[in-house]
Amino acid sequence: MKLKMMYSFLNSDINIIEKKLEETIQSDSFLLKQASMHTLQAGGKRIRPIFVLLAGKFGHYDIEVMKDVAVALELIHMASLVHDDVIDDADLRRGQPTVKSKWDNQIAMYTGDFVFALSLELMSNIKDPAAHKILANTIVEVTIGEIQQIKDKYRFNQNFRDYFRRIKRKTALLIAASCQLGAIAAGASESVHKNLYRFGYYVGMSFQITDDILDFTASEAELGKPAGSDLLQGNITAPVLYALENEKIREEIIKVNENTQPNQISEIISLIKQSGAIEKSIALSDLYLDKALAVLEELPTNKAKKTLRDIAKYIGRRKF
Amino acid sequence: MKLKMMYSFLNSDINIIEKKLEETIQSDSFLLKQASMHTLQAGGKRIRPIFVLLAGKFGHYDIEVMKDVAVALELIHMASLVHDDVIDDADLRRGQPTVKSKWDNQIAMYTGDFVFALSLELMSNIKDPAAHKILANTIVEVTIGEIQQIKDKYRFNQNFRDYFRRIKRKTALLIAASCQLGAIAAGASESVHKNLYRFGYYVGMSFQITDDILDFTASEAELGKPAGSDLLQGNITAPVLYALENEKIREEIIKVNENTQPNQISEIISLIKQSGAIEKSIALSDLYLDKALAVLEELPTNKAKKTLRDIAKYIGRRKF
Numbered sequence: 001m002k003l004k005m006m007y008s009f010l011n012s013d014i015n016i017i018e019k020k021l022e023e024t025i026q027s028d029s030f031l032l033k034q035a036s037m038h039t040l041q042a043g044g045k046r047i048r049p050i051f052v053l054l055a056g057k058f059g060h061y062d063i064e065v066m067k068d069v070a071v072a073l074e075l076i077h078m079a080s081l082v083h084d085d086v087i088d089d090a091d092l093r094r095g096q097p098t099v100k101s102k103w104d105n106q107i108a109m110y111t112g113d114f115v116f117a118l119s120l121e122l123m124s125n126i127k128d129p130a131a132h133k134i135l136a137n138t139i140v141e142v143t144i145g146e147i148q149q150i151k152d153k154y155r156f157n158q159n160f161r162d163y164f165r166r167i168k169r170k171t172a173l174l175i176a177a178s179c180q181l182g183a184i185a186a187g188a189s190e191s192v193h194k195n196l197y198r199f200g201y202y203v204g205m206s207f208q209i210t211d212d213i214l215d216f217t218a219s220e221a222e223l224g225k226p227a228g229s230d231l232l233q234g235n236i237t238a239p240v241l242y243a244l245e246n247e248k249i250r251e252e253i254i255k256v257n258e259n260t261q262p263n264q265i266s267e268i269i270s271l272i273k274q275s276g277a278i279e280k281s282i283a284l285s286d287l288y289l290d291k292a293l294a295v296l297e298e299l300p301t302n303k304a305k306k307t308l309r310d311i312a313k314y315i316g317r318r319k320f
Numbered sequence: 321m322k323l324k325m326m327y328s329f330l331n332s333d334i335n336i337i338e339k340k341l342e343e344t345i346q347s348d349s350f351l352l353k354q355a356s357m358h359t360l361q362a363g364g365k366r367i368r369p370i371f372v373l374l375a376g377k378f379g380h381y382d383i384e385v386m387k388d389v390a391v392a393l394e395l396i397h398m399a400s401l402v403h404d405d406v407i408d409d410a411d412l413r414r415g416q417p418t419v420k421s422k423w424d425n426q427i428a429m430y431t432g433d434f435v436f437a438l439s440l441e442l443m444s445n446i447k448d449p450a451a452h453k454i455l456a457n458t459i460v461e462v463t464i465g466e467i468q469q470i471k472d473k474y475r476f477n478q479n480f481r482d483y484f485r486r487i488k489r490k491t492a493l494l495i496a497a498s499c500q501l502g503a504i505a506a507g508a509s510e511s512v513h514k515n516l517y518r519f520g521y522y523v524g525m526s527f528q529i530t531d532d533i534l535d536f537t538a539s540e541a542e543l544g545k546p547a548g549s550d551l552l553q554g555n556i557t558a559p560v561l562y563a564l565e566n567e568k569i570r571e572e573i574i575k576v577n578e579n580t581q582p583n584q585i586s587e588i589i590s591l592i593k594q595s596g597a598i599e600k601s602i603a604l605s606d607l608y609l610d611k612a613l614a615v616l617e618e619l620p621t622n623k624a625k626k627t628l629r630d631i632a633k634y635i636g637r638r639k640f
Contacts, residue, residue: 032467083433087426106407106470109429113403114463120440120456129447136440143434147352150426 003045006310009303010053013063017049020071024118035099035111039078042096047207047315048073051175052182054311055196057304059186068122069131069185073178075119080142080174082112087150088233095224131184138177145169153234156254160241164205167212172204195298199308202292206316209285212237213278214318216269226262228269234258238284242277249275289316323365326630329623330373333383337369340391344438355419355431359398362416367527367635368393371495372502374631375516377624379506388442389451389505393498395439400462400494402432407470408553415544451504458497465489473554476574480561484525487532492524515618519628522612526636529605532557533598534638536589546582548589554578558604562597569595609636 007014025036049070056066084090085098086108092098100108123135148166152158179200183193214223215230216239223229230237234256244250249271256268272278292312299305327334345356369390376386405418406428412418420428443455468486472478499520503513534543535550536559543549550557554576564570569591576588592598612632619625 027464029464029467029471031471032464083429086429105425107467109403109406110463110467110470114460114467117456117459117463120452121460124449124452124456127449129444132440132444132452136437136444139437140434140441143430143437144347144349144352147349147427147430147434150430151349151351 003311003314006314007050007054007307009307010050013053013066014046014050016063016067017046017053017070017074020067021074024071024075024122025115027114031103031107032111032114035103035107036078036115038096038102039082039099039111039115044074044077045315046074047311048077048175048178050311051178051200051308052185054304054308055179055182055188055193055200056186057302058183058192058196058300059188061186065126065185066182068125069181072119072122073174073181075115075122076139077174079112079116079119080146082108082115084146086112087146090225090229090233092225095221126181126185128184131181134177134180134184138173141169141173145173149235152236154236154257155234156236156244156250158236158241160238163236163238163241167205167208168201171208171211172201175204175207176200192299195295199292199295199299199312202288202295203312203315206285206288206292206312209238209281209288210316210318213239213281213285216273217278228262228265231256231268231272232260232262232265238281239272239277242280243272243275246275285316289313292316323631323634326634327370327374327627329627330370333373333386334366334370336383336387337366337373337390337394340387341394344391344395344442345435347434351423351427352431352434355423355427356398356435358416358422359402359419359431359435364394364397365635366394367631368397368495368498370631371498371520371628372505374624374628375499375502375508375513375520376506377622378503378512378516378620379508381506385446385505386502388445389501392439392442393494393501395435395442396459397494399432399436399439400466402428402435404466406432407466412545446501446505448504451501454497454500454504458493461489461493465493469555472556474556474577475554476556476564476570478556478561480558483556483558483561487525487528488521491528491531492521495524495527496520512619515615519612519615519619519632522608522615523632523635526605526608526612526632529558529601529608530636530638533559533601533605536593537598548582548585551576551588551592552580552582552585558601559592559597562600563592563595566595605636609633612636 021040025033025040027033052070052073053066082099086100086105090098091101098108099111123132145166149170152162152166176197177200180193180197183196212230215237216227218227220226231240240253244253252268252271256265289312293309296305296309341360345353345360347353372390372393373386402419406420406425411421418428419431443452465486469490472482472486496517497520500513500517503516532550535547535557538547540546551560560573564573572588572591576585609632613629616625616629
């Protein structure tokens with residue numbers, strides 16, 4: 001089943017979100033509007049808004065309230081991507097030129113700041129102080145994760161603890177917050193929004209591990225950027241960590257540095273793929289997915305719960 | 321009278337703010353902590369925290385509440401400076417190396433993001449939803465101003481309207497928000513916090529115009545960076561706009577571009593100083609200062625009001 005089919009009962013609300021995203025990034029600065037619109041139209045799965053809406057179904061769902069939270073979470077995600085592309089010196093994302101490549105690093109920095117500020121403006125419509133606290137804490141962790149990622153680049157003596165901490169901050173916490181904030185905005189009970197947080201956290205971990213696997217296994221056409229980009233940029237992900245356990249392969253991997261060229265990386269990618277590292281990484285992703293599904297069992301049964309289960313399985317096991 | 325003498329009755333609270341600033345930027349990321357601490361210790365007048373505290377004196381002043389707002393506003397200011405230094409490619413600020421020069425642009429971008437996120441965490445302690453709305457709106461405007469500043473660089477056919485809009489977003493709005501949020505956090509009445517907002521706005525305009533004058537008239541030792549840096553970087557400020565009205569001087573000024581060297585700018589600075597542009601700019605700053613002082617008259621009389629008057633006069637007419 002395709003991802004979009006899973007939440008087809010939300011279609012009209014998803015359209016509202018998409019429209020609100022476009023409305024929100026309007027600005028009297030033509031440059032900001034262009035750069036933001038460019039990022040918006042580069043696509044993405046809109047996973048965070050979907051989680052916000054589904055989580056809202058566990059409370060008193062009002063699309064007028066939910067849409068602000070859903071759009072805010074997508075904008076925070078967008079803003080972090082724009083800043084990440086500066087750090088990664090990435091020219092392509094999802095097959096589209098990045099803001100930093102189409103304009104420059106400075107425009108990208110301020111576009112990220114602007115888009116992020118817009119998200120705060122939307123969130124300020126939410127009255128519950130707990131929502132602001134959760135969001136602020138999440139954003140602090142995300143920014144710490146971003147700087148940690150720079151420090152950990154090409155550092156081959158790191159371990160899985162470093163990796164987990166990084167992907168938690170990079171991905172899992174914002175998905176967890178999307179689930180929790182959707183529930184809080186809908187006035188769901190504390191036990192419900194805390195469970196949705198845990199669900200989002202586990203799904204986010206599984207999602208990122210899968211993403212990191214796909215960087216090795218998917219084609220350039222599927223990824224919208226060359227395969228092996230992560231390792232080339234020094235990002236040490238689960239498949240690399242597993243492959244590093246093999247002494248012979250380790251010797252090759254640790255040669256990778258800032259000056260390694262794309263054509264030099266293809267042999268190392270083959271070695272990693274042959275080492276069994278991909279299979280181990282899939283098992284790791286599945287482990288988190290199973291935890292996510294177990295948490296779901298503790299939530300009241302409704303249509304949203306079934307959809308969350310379908311989506312969790314999809315994004316934890318997707319092929320690209 | 322020295323600035324510090326004006327608010328000496330707040331000394332113990334200012335010390336609390338300073339301590340809280342240091343505490344807040346602690347992080348398990350050594351790099352982030354270092355880069356943030358570096359920015360913090362580079363100094364600054366702490367004008368925004370002082371305005372927050374003084375505004376709080378018009379309501380039920382509780383330092384435990386006020387300190388979160390005061391520290392948050394200073395951190396937002398710090399974060400914007402760190403990002404500005406990336407854009408301006410500035411190596412020095414207040415005589416200290418900038419984060420982007422001591423580390424690099426990427427570290428500076430994430431340090432700014434981190435410091436900004438910390439400010440949100442502190443602000444999330446404030447329950448009044450109005451406070452979050454005002455802050456979010458302010459930050460959106462600030463980010464639009466930042467990108468506008470890039471677009472307006474070396475654009476010599478701009479007018480005072482462009483300049484006012486830019487300094488409003490760059491400086492005045494955050495000072496206005498500091499005054500207003502201090503009052504709101506202390507539960508002051510709406511008429512009081514709206515007047516404090518207006519006061520802060522006018523003071524902020526006067527403050528920035530004075531800053532822009534000092535870039536021409538103060539010495540390198542006083543500025544902590546070479547004089548004429550603004551024009552060299554393409555920032556068109558009040559003195560430049562007045563000087564552009566003189567046809568002869570205009571011909572020289574419009575030659576300034578990205579490739580102009582520091583030694584080439586000194587003659588143009590002399591021309592601008594001789595043109596009467598500095599005197600006109602001082603009159604402009606005074607105009608805003610007078611408006612600020614007039615708004616003050618509408619506020620209840622107390623010690624804080626007298627101090628706000630002293631500080632307004634000081635920062636509107638300071639020599640460096």
